[in-house]
Amino acid sequence: MKKDIQQRASDKAFSKISMLTFEISDNQTELITGNYGGDITEDEMRMILDSNKVELKVWEYIAELIEKSNKIQ
Numbered sequence: 001m002k003k004d005i006q007q008r009a010s011d012k013a014f015s016k017i018s019m020l021t022f023e024i025s026d027n028q029t030e031l032i033t034g035n036y037g038g039d040i041t042e043d044e045m046r047m048i049l050d051s052n053k054v055e056l057k058v059w060e061y062i063a064e065l066i067e068k069s070n071k072i073q
Helices: 002-033 042-072
Strands: none
Touching: 002 042
């Protein structure tokens, strides 16, 4: 049971990392093309990009902790 939960946690972390990687790529493309949509300014788009980059680092750290935890047991 514990292994199943550990595997699910790992899968969720890596899924989130993948999604954030795509979002960051999209954010960068939107900044280059100027297509932010709606009422978002360039500065707000840069804040979104920076926030996604920080979020990615957090999830990479979480994934690392999960992987280390899995190796200990």
